[in-house]
Amino acid sequence: MVERRLSDLGLTPMTGGDVGVSGLALDSRKVVAGTLFAALPGSQVHGGEFIQYALRMGAGAILTDRKGAEIAATELAASDASLVVVEDAAEALAHAAALFFGAQPETMVAVTGTNGKTSVASFTRQIWEAMGRSAVNIGTTGVEGAFAAPGLHTTPEPVTLHGVLAEMAASGVTHAAMEASSHGLDQKRMDGVRLAAAAFTNLTQDHLDYHGTMEAYFEAKLRLFTGLLPEDGVAVVNMDDAHGPRVAEACAARGIEVLGVAQYANAALKITGRRIDETGQDVLFRWQGEGRQVRLDLIGAFQAMNVLTAAGLVIAGGENPEDVFAVLPKMTGVRGRMELAARRSHGAPIYVDYSHTPDSLEVALKALRPHVLGRLVVVFGAGGDRDTGKRPLMGAAAAAYADVAFVTDDNPRSEDPASIRAAVLAGCPEATEVADRAEAILRGVDMLEPGDALLIAGKGHETGQQVGDVIYPFDDVEQASVAVAALEGAI
Ligand SMILES: CC(=O)N[C@H]1[C@@H](OP(=O)(O)OP(=O)(O)OC[C@H]2O[C@@H](n3ccc(=O)[nH]c3=O)[C@H](O)[C@@H]2O)O[C@H](CO)[C@@H](O)[C@@H]1O[C@H](C)C(=O)N[C@@H](C)C(=O)N[C@H](CCC(=O)O)C(=O)O
Numbered sequence: 001m002v003e004r005r006l007s008d009l010g011l012t013p014m015t016g017g018d019v020g021v022s023g024l025a026l027d028s029r030k031v032v033a034g035t036l037f038a039a040l041p042g043s044q045v046h047g048g049e050f051i052q053y054a055l056r057m058g059a060g061a062i063l064t065d066r067k068g069a070e071i072a073a074t075e076l077a078a079s080d081a082s083l084v085v086v087e088d089a090a091e092a093l094a095h096a097a098a099l100f101f102g103a104q105p106e107t108m109v110a111v112t113g114t115n116g117k118t119s120v121a122s123f124t125r126q127i128w129e130a131m132g133r134s135a136v137n138i139g140t141t142g143v144e145g146a147f148a149a150p151g152l153h154t155t156p157e158p159v160t161l162h163g164v165l166a167e168m169a170a171s172g173v174t175h176a177a178m179e180a181s182s183h184g185l186d187q188k189r190m191d192g193v194r195l196a197a198a199a200f201t202n203l204t205q206d207h208l209d210y211h212g213t214m215e216a217y218f219e220a221k222l223r224l225f226t227g228l229l230p231e232d233g234v235a236v237v238n239m240d241d242a243h244g245p246r247v248a249e250a251c252a253a254r255g256i257e258v259l260g261v262a263q264y265a266n267a268a269l270k271i272t273g274r275r276i277d278e279t280g281q282d283v284l285f286r287w288q289g290e291g292r293q294v295r296l297d298l299i300g301a302f303q304a305m306n307v308l309t310a311a312g313l314v315i316a317g318g319e320n321p322e323d324v325f326a327v328l329p330k331m332t333g334v335r336g337r338m339e340l341a342a343r344r345s346h347g348a349p350i351y352v353d354y355s356h357t358p359d360s361l362e363v364a365l366k367a368l369r370p371h372v373l374g375r376l377v378v379v380f381g382a383g384g385d386r387d388t389g390k391r392p393l394m395g396a397a398a399a400a401y402a403d404v405a406f407v408t409d410d411n412p413r414s415e416d417p418a419s420i421r422a423a424v425l426a427g428c429p430e431a432t433e434v435a436d437r438a439e440a441i442l443r444g445v446d447m448l449e450p451g452d453a454l455l456i457a458g459k460g461h462e463t464g465q466q467v468g469d470v471i472y473p474f475d476d477v478e479q480a481s482v483a484v485a486a487l488e489g490a491i
Pocket residue numbers: 026027028029039040041042043044045046047048050152153154155156157181182183184210
């Protein structure tokens with residue numbers, strides 16, 4: 001078993017010796033003899049409350065802040081475990097985890113923003129792979145690519161993160177693109193990652209339950225550029241977004257090179273034209289003033305922005321731009337993002353998309369509109385135990401950009417599903433309420449006529465419907481086919 005001294009992890013004990021620790025844990029329930037337990041402040045409770053249990057399980061060292069040390073003062077005084085007290089225990093843990101596990105892929109990039117992180121991370125990995133690199137993307141969909149692991153968090157906590165980074169580096173992965181969620185940035189989950197580049201996609205309303213205000217939400221995202229990206233790193237910034245120029249300014253103030261991406265504003269990588277067709281789009285863009293054309297088999301202008309943002313990250317990571325542009329036509333859509341899930345026999349398509357914010361619902365519906373001759377139907381809901389303010393705004397987006405809307409459940413979690421639906425319906429009073437998601441999908445599919453299209457929004461790649469603490473198996477893509485088969489009698 002690997003043992004590392006506290007000093008090798010950048011930690012100086014206040015009491016006790018420079019002991020060796022055999023593992024790291026930020027959850028007391030995972031402590032075994034010899035572990036360093038990091039007692040971090042939480043949103044519900046301070047981890048200091050659990051120091052007593054960690055000590056009972058044989059923790060060799062405790063890392064915490066002054067408050068944590070105060071909470072467990074009696075137990076700590078009675079224990080011979082080493083105690084490290086720092087101002088910011090989460091940050092210290094992130095760096096300690098990076099040192100404990102040691103290796104990470106040589107080239108790592110990160111992407112933040114309200115929408116598009118998973119898509120950009122996946123396209124970045126796809127570009128690297130098409131260029132012959134051993135690459136992964138890490139985020140909402142787990143670890144995908146040359147190394148696979150299931151995901152729990154969009155940005156995993158540092159012990160899990162660095163454990164998996166070291167494993168993938170040992171197995172030969174050299175390139176990784178990861179999602180930086182606002183929770184992850186705020187909780188310093190990825191402070192120990194060495195970044196070559198970082199991207200910003202956009203900022204619109206989400207997660208105000210956690211951050212309180214849009215400004216605090218933005219500040220959390222900005223940390224990627226002001227706190228994590230080193231000065232020799234490159235920032236890839238969507239200059240069309242209202243917050244893009246602020247990200248660029250913050251980078252410039254630190255001497256960080258900015259590579260802008262845009263379709264409207266000025267930028268190094270700029271989309272200048274687009275022709276859409278049934279299966280995708282031909283995109284004209286300029287790179288440092290020179291025009292180019294690329295074919296993308298992806299639906300939606302936003303996907304072209306995501307692909308170019310990924311191209312920017314790969315270029316920023318040191319690859320030759322010509323080689324990068326040459327592989328862009330190979331990009332395939334990300335599971336559950338504008339995925340063609342099924343078709344009625346008369347041709348009407350059914351798309352599944354992970355839009356679960358007001359902006360992404362609007363973006364997804366607008367992206368489909370030019371492909372639809374008849375009516376655009378949407379089935380959607382809003383998650384429980386999440387930002388409540390976004391519910392009527394999602395309703396309003398559906399009312400404005402779809403012709404017919406069904407409001408249903410999407411992971412009500414601990415909340416009363418009917419009141420979530422009522423909050424959504426406040427924004428789209430003409431929508432039809434159908435509590436059961438399978439039934440809502442069936443009704444959406446049933447009403448499709450030739451020329452119509454259905455968007456099933458909100459769950460994307462998810463395979464469960466969480467009601468209370470129970471996750472029932474549920475897959476929108478599968479339900480789309482089930483509905484078509486049920487209606488057309490061909491299972
Ligand atoms: C709101 C939030 O981000 N919560 C995360 C946070 O928990 P917390 O601050 O609420 O923790 P707490 O319950 O107050 O406990 C404080 C500390 O005591 C520890 N503890 C707790 C109980 C115990 O018995 N022993 C113990 O040691 C906890 O591990 C924690 O370190 O730290 C925990 C440990 O890392 C996370 O598991 C937990 O994620 C929860 C489960 C969660 O749902 N997070 C979501 C909202 C999230 O992070 N989402 C973003 C993506 C969002 C997006 O962009 O769409 C993500 O990156 O996945």
